[in-house]
Amino acid sequence: MPLMTDKDKHIYNILKRSTASKPTFSSLGLHGAEKTATLQKTGPCPKWYSTWKTREFVLKGNFLYYYKPNTKNIDNSIVLGAAYIRGAAIDVTEMQGIKHVIVITPPVPRRAGWKDDETSVFYIKCNNESESTNWCRVLKEIANKRR
Numbered sequence: 001m002p003l004m005t006d007k008d009k010h011i012y013n014i015l016k017r018s019t020a021s022k023p024t025f026s027s028l029g030l031h032g033a034e035k036t037a038t039l040q041k042t043g044p045c046p047k048w049y050s051t052w053k054t055r056e057f058v059l060k061g062n063f064l065y066y067y068k069p070n071t072k073n074i075d076n077s078i079v080l081g082a083a084y085i086r087g088a089a090i091d092v093t094e095m096q097g098i099k100h101v102i103v104i105t106p107p108v109p110r111r112a113g114w115k116d117d118e119t120s121v122f123y124i125k126c127n128n129e130s131e132s133t134n135w136c137r138v139l140k141e142i143a144n145k146r147r
Contacts, residue, residue, distance in 0.1 A: 004108075008062050008084070012108065015082050025058075025067060026075035035059040035138055040125040041066060052098075052125055055080070062086040062142060064104070064122075083122045084108050085142045092132050100132035101125050104139065 004012065014023050025031075036059070040052040055066040056077070065082040087107035095101045104122040126132035 004084075004086075005062075008086070011061075011063060011082075012084065015079070022078045022080065024075065025077040025079060028060075028065065028079055030058045030060055030065060030079075033058040033060040035135070037126075037131070037135070039127070039135075042123045042125075057124070059085075059138065059142070062145075064139065085139055086145060088139070088143045090136055090139045090143050092136050095123065098125060100127070100129055102132055102136055102139070 011028065014028070035057075037057050038054060039057050040054050042052050056069050058065045058067070062085050063082040064085055065079050067077045067079045069077045083104045084106045085104070089103075089105040091103045093101050093103055102122075102124045104124065106120055106122070109120045124135075126135060
């Protein structure tokens with residue numbers, strides 16, 4: 001595992017919980033994020049028939065979180081997962097004819113205890129080239145950050 005701050009380790013361990021006890025938007029303190037957007041993601045091993053799900057994304061600290069918003073109260077929205085960005089490989093590609101896909105290969109498994117293999121890769125589809133270029137730039141800044 002790469003050198004993580006104690007705070008990052010704590011967040012990483014919280015995110016490994018089962019769906020029944022996942023953290024919420026407010027419990028992780030996601031207000032005041034560096035960047036937010038509505039994007040689409042697919043599973044860790046996409047196939048030509050993969051389903052792209054619309055999710056809200058929040059970039060805060062060294063994590064890119066994603067959640068399905070609670071329309072009544074954003075604070076109660078369940079955080080479904082996150083990618084650890086610091087030290088990650090970030091790239092933009094075209095996948096099965098779909099353009100503007102950001103590929104994030106974190107330096108740690110998707111969940112604590114999982115294998116560090118292709119199941120740890122995140123595929124996020126942006127709406128256009130400008131958006132993918134901007135997200136890619138910001139993610140790379142965090143990925144390459146030295147502390």
